[in-house]
Amino acid sequence: MIYTITPNPAIDRIVYLEGDLTPEKNNITKEKYVDLGGKPTHVSAILEQLGDTPNKATGFSGELNKAELVSIFEKYRMNHEFINIPDQRTRESIIVINNSGGSYMITERGLMVSDSDKSKLYSYITENIHSEDIAVVGKPAQGFSVEDFRYLIRLLKEQNAYVACDVAGEYLGVALEEEIDFIKPNKHEINDLLPGDEPIHRKFNRICEKVPNAVCSLGSEGALYKVENTFYQAVPPKVEVQSDTGAGDAFVTGYIYGVANGYDISDRVKWGILCSASKVQHYSSCQINKEDFGFIENNLKIHEVI
Ligand code: ATP
Ligand code: MG
Ligand code: MG
Known part of the structure; x- marks a missing residue:
């Protein structure tokens, strides 16, 4: 079973404007819809x-x-x-999209969890998640410290689950220190963690020393990964992009799908690219279409990075 653990989900309200957001003006909406926010929920979807x-x-x-x-x-x-937090609301995010492109995101900090809420999550994990299971963990909610995050990862590892995270900053640092099974930082997240002028694949190599099957995603340039001592870059074909929100989550989904099916790292990355290069062709942050896969697979290029 693949468990996705989202400590701070969100309800996203996406608003498309007729014009561009202007202060002291009545900004008229063209279209609006509601979508799912909170990274690991995208993986489940x-x-x-x-x-x-x-x-x-x-x-x-x-x-x-x-x-x-x-x-x-x-x-x-x-x-x-999900574990219910009484008297609180799941956060809402408002995403305003200008007619000429570009967007604004306004969000709330979200749930504030207590020690008793955390205990309920830990009990849920010990009762339900075991070896053979995969856990995809997201960024904590308020009240859930970095050390609580470390505890959560250790608990999942004690249960012998395969642990994957898509987190940045200090949480990425903890995921590395705890040597979890899979992480997928993008190149900006790696540059923030490891500042300096080294080429990205050299920095990425330092990540692989802790998590050998890590992947560094590179937006439209695809993804960097390491097999034995060689770095490869898998590059998707050019596609018509509707929205790259959730592209990273779609990549994680494809990769984890590969783990669950026993695929090797090259095929896991291929599935990551299939899902993510499909996702960017759709507006919703967690919409793919398997009919997009044939074109992506036939035009996917893989080259060595030296
Ligand atoms: P997120 O905003 O969801 O956190 P991310 O910044 O972590 O995303 P990216 O590196 O931007 O992740 O993208 C993840 C994957 O999505 C890439 O490896 C690639 O396969 C695909 N992707 C992203 N942008 C494009 C694009 N413009 N065209 C085709 N594929 C894309
Ligand atoms: Mg990106
Ligand atoms: Mg990301």
Whole structure:
């Protein structure tokens, strides 16, 4: 079973404007819709679209607006079991998209979890997640310190689960120190963690010393990975991009799908590229279309990086 653990999910309100956002003006909307926010939930939504991959989304959710979050989960047919936080609301993010391109994101800090909420999550993990299971962990909510995050990772490892994280900053540092099974920083996240002028694949190599099967994603330039002592870059073909929000989560989904199916690292990366280069062709942060895969696979280029 693949468990996605989202400590701070979000309800995203995407607003497209007729013009560009201007102060002291009545900014008229062209279109608006509601989408899922909080990275690991995207992984569950995309796994459902891939099919044949048992998975469950868990984490914390606010009791006061639970019905709306659940309605979004159900739109993606997700299997979900979140721990209720009483008297709180799951955060909402407002994403304003200008007619001429470019966007603004306004978000809330989200749930504030107590020691008793954290204990419930830890119990859920010890009761449900075991060896053979895969856990995809997201960035913590308020009240969940970096050391709590370390504890969560250690607990998952004690349960013998395969642990994957897509986190940045100090959380990425902890994921490396704890030598988890998979991380996918993008190149900006690696540059923030390891400043300096070294080429990105040299910095990435320092990441691989801790997590040998890590991947560094490079946006439209694809992804960097290491097999034995050689670095490779897998580059997707040029596609028509509608939105790159959630591209990283789609990559993680494809990779984890490969782990669950026993694929080697090259095929895991290929599935990461298939899912993510499909995702960018759709507006929603967790929408793919398997019909996009043929073109991507036939035009995917892989070269060595020296
Ligand atoms: P996120 O914003 O979701 O956190 P990220 O910055 O972590 O994303 P990226 O490196 O931007 O992740 O993208 C992840 C993957 O998505 C890339 O490896 C690539 O396969 C695909 N991708 C991103 N942008 C494009 C694009 N313009 N065209 C094709 N594929 C893309
Ligand atoms: Mg990016
Ligand atoms: Mg990312």
